[in-house]
Amino acid sequence: MWVCTSLCRIRAVAGPRHWLSLASGHRGPAASSYSASADPSQVRALVYGHHGDPAKVVELKNLELAAVGGSDVRVKMLAAPINPADINMIQGNYGFLPKLPAVGGNEGVGQVVSAGSHVTGVKPGDWVVLAEPGLGTWRTEAVFSEKVLVSVPSDLPLQSAATLTVNPCTAYRMLMDFEQLHPGDSVIQNASNSGVGQAVIQIAAALGLRTINVVRDRPDIQKLTERLKNLGAEHVITEEELRKPEMKNIFKTIPQPRLALNCVGGKSSTELLRQLAPGGTLVTYGGMAKQPVTASVSLLIFKDVRLRGFWLSQWKKDHSAEQFKELILTLCSFIQRGQLTAPTCSEVPLQDYQRALEASMKPFVSSKQILTMC
Template sequence: MRLGVGLLRGAGPLLRPAASASAPAPARPRALVYERHGEPADVLQLKDLELGELGGSGVHVKMLAAPINPSDINMIQGTYALLSDLPAVGGNEGVGEVIEVGSHVTSLKPGDWVIPGDAGLGTWRTDAVFTEEKLMKLPGDIPLLCAATLSVNPCTAYRMLSDFETLGPGDSVIQNAANSGVGQAVIQIAGAMGIKTINVIRDRPDLQKLVDRLTALGADYVITEEMLRKPEMKELFKKVPKPRLALNCVGGKSATEMLRLLQHKGTMVTYGGMAKQPVTAPVSALIFKDVKLRGFWMTQWKKDQAHNKDRLTGMIQTLCDLIRKGQLSAPACTEIPLKDYQIAIEASMKPFISAKQILVM
């Protein structure tokens, strides 16, 4: 999995600013930059950038791989709740290797693998100098694609399964967009916890292929949005208890239908709105069924833990343990070289493409 890392590491002196034009070209840091908000295909440009000064607290990181997540696209479009100052480097997730550290840096050393500790780092680039506190060290035995896709989706899945309802073996969870990055992580983490998953996906060409793939990941039940609304769902609940937790990445009818299936006093957590429709709850569900409607945003959670990093590092350890035990794998990925970013961006925005696009540097 770490193939190629040695090559990247041996690519020559790396701290030279782009302005000093006398050195050989290949080491020059490149980044996917946007100077204004707009459609990624229009506004993203692969540019040479100067590398920041290492100073005392800087960490020079050679990026290895970075995924394209829906929130990355929304940030570039300018429609997300968190926007970077412009010009900005795209990407919020990924894994890199430490090349050199400043004299005051104590938690990292050359050769360590690191992931962003927070959103907004700009991971779609070959190299950067980040400050130590923006990075989290990863154990050295995690596969590259798992490492590159660890800090957003599996963390979101883990927190949503842990923080809203006290779930244990035999309980069930329902989720829509079950084939998303978060959805796949939910299937696996819930599986490791002994929690049954009811997974809702949109009907599509080659539906059975996706059903088989999610089942292979450990999905207990996979149903389509259309089936969700049918009375036949009653049959399902002869086999599995009604869910105490619903995870909603869609909104609109899909969310309302999941709400209808929740147990009394259950919780629906919304973490996305793919249908671009609000969440609608019958008054009776709130009053008489006592369901709770909540939201979750990993970026905010990380901000809230800024002065208590133990919960974050503890969660990363737990997720790495699951990876080592083979209970949590990376989502289906397509690796694309950074220079071919336009292919990756285009593919990431197509409907019904389940594979995550990963830029490799």
């Protein structure tokens, strides 16, 4: 394990902010301020002190674990994924950015080690996930406020628990909040092999909805198609096939979708709009192509399509902690019934984080990188 050369402390607290301070009590200007200590309370963490290329600015550091206060919980992190939003945060290109220096990672699953005297909702041994972003999950242990933790069943598959609070939550809310869909209705989406895309396929199938799933063409397209259909996808088509006139043949057997989910933007989102039923809604939750969503005047006037956006962090701000816990428990029930599995994952030990970061930024990689802390 790589070790650095000066002492500092870390603590995660309630809310989207956490603080990192040097032994003198002053906030350090960059991750280079960190160092090793012989203190047995030290933990390992992936820290970045400034924004930039994750492969260059993220470093494995030794940090001192804060003491557990009355409302605090000491958590041993078990596993934490690398999501696109994590990468964007490190690059400085996201709607919310934690104060620097920061520990990377917005979601993951941990096990309670100990709890303060005022803690009533969790106990040692419980599995917990985080209810707020920006608290830093890419580390071996942390001290969190009880109010940012949600208990989950400890019999969940590790990968499912580690990837529970971002992609499945986004998928479920988009399916439920924008159109009143009924069994037999259809949904169309792009980036269908993404973590959200795979969750949409499975949750939609559990709800009796039919999905049209758009992916980029690639050498292993047949293998990807089979994998998505095994998850419950009814149709899997490429971006090129989406633009062909033959696309209309699909709607001889299923209704035109009233809901389209867009994670790409650009031409892909325009094509999704063209396939929508009159009065349908396109929900944008990502912009992989880094191009704007363009809607023609004719689609807006003659089909009255609606353009909406979704950001899970904003949904959390607009809803109570109890509503988020209810959402988590709903998704846990899907998992326990075998209706929702984790996206295809590759588990990578924390010390091999460079390999995981590089893999997470490569095109056509359908496997989500999950950092394991043991």
